[in-house]
Amino acid sequence: MSRELRLRIISAVLLAIPVLLITWVGGIWFRGLSALLGLLIYYEFSTITDLATREPAERIVGWVTVALAAVLVVIAWPAYALAAVVIGALIAALPAWRNRTAPWAAVAIVYSGLFAIALAGLRGVGIYGLYAMLFIIAIVWATDILAYFCGRAIGGRKLAPSISPGKTWSGAIFGTVAGVGAGLAVALTLRQGGGFSVPIIALVLSIASQCGDLFESWVKRRFKVKDSSRLIPGHGGVMDRVDGLVFAAFAAFILAVALPPLTSGQASGELAARLLGN
Known part of the structure; x- marks a missing residue:
């Protein structure tokens, strides 16, 4: 394992702990x-x-x-x-x-x-909001991690060579599969949702996450910048770490607003309940 990758993993773990704790507390x-x-x-x-x-x-x-x-x-x-x-x-x-x-x-x-x-x-402030955030975070992290490692291991055709030369179609496909799988795993573990809505939403969020990654890469390449800042060792800046989450959050919020409130959980005012079909 290279020094850069080791630093990247350590930073990710150290950041994940307080972020997940704050997400839990809400x-x-x-x-x-x-x-x-x-x-x-x-x-x-x-x-x-x-x-x-x-x-x-x-x-x-x-x-x-x-x-x-x-x-x-x-x-x-x-x-x-x-x-x-x-x-x-x-x-x-x-x-x-x-x-x-x-x-x-x-x-x-x-x-x-x-x-x-x-x-x-x-x-929000309720349990459905916690479930939805765990759902979204799992999808984004799984997509990012598998896209990175599978893309490096398998290689192949470039996804967007003019924007991000390191990204490949193999990484994007495996990342999407991993993101959908992670979303389903979280939903099943929390006993939330049912039918086809959860995997479809997970698919949309996984793709949105990768679009967010590409958007940030495009902005940085346009202005000839390697990292958004140096705030996070091994990752660069905050944007470098949450670029996928930004677009996934946009997509999730739009879906939550667009989906009709059909149950008591949604009627109670928890916007995120709609993401998991509650």
Whole structure:
């Protein structure tokens, strides 16, 4: 085992323990974690895209917006947090639209702010939120780990060589299978859901996770950056560690909102109950 891989594994384990503990506890602790992740991601995204030079005024708008959204997430006012993100992103995007340039500040606001809102909203305060987060985390981690190791071991045709030359179709396929399997294992262990809904949702989240990975790789390659930061030894930055979770959380939140509340568990107000068919 190489030194880099060993450092990567140690860092992942040391991070996983407190993250899983906070996920278990939920409440204001998890909302605080979600808000912190949103702020760190905005910092890294704005650094990668060099907003301090390219869009200095819009960068400040972004900081104010994401900070406000983070506070609103912590105090459990998600609707106001969402409104803040939408308004802030529109304000930040106006100069780019006028100048016909890419609205990177607006993208940074949406990417970081919506992630914090989605993550906190999915966890909620009840048991279904805990189950849903374990379900999502298992899918993302299994997808990421198997895609990495199987891609390196098997190789083959490149998935997106212009974006991420190291990723292969074999890794993507095995990662997807592993993600669906992990989601099913969690659902069965927790005795949640039934029928075809769980594997289909697991499939969607696994694919979304890999799309999130590719999106971050595309942004970094566009700006010629290797890592989003150096906050996490062996992994780079927070974005490098949660890029898949960001898109998986987006997809899970959209599915949870779109799926109809059919049972008492969902009627009680737990958004995440819909993901597991409860």
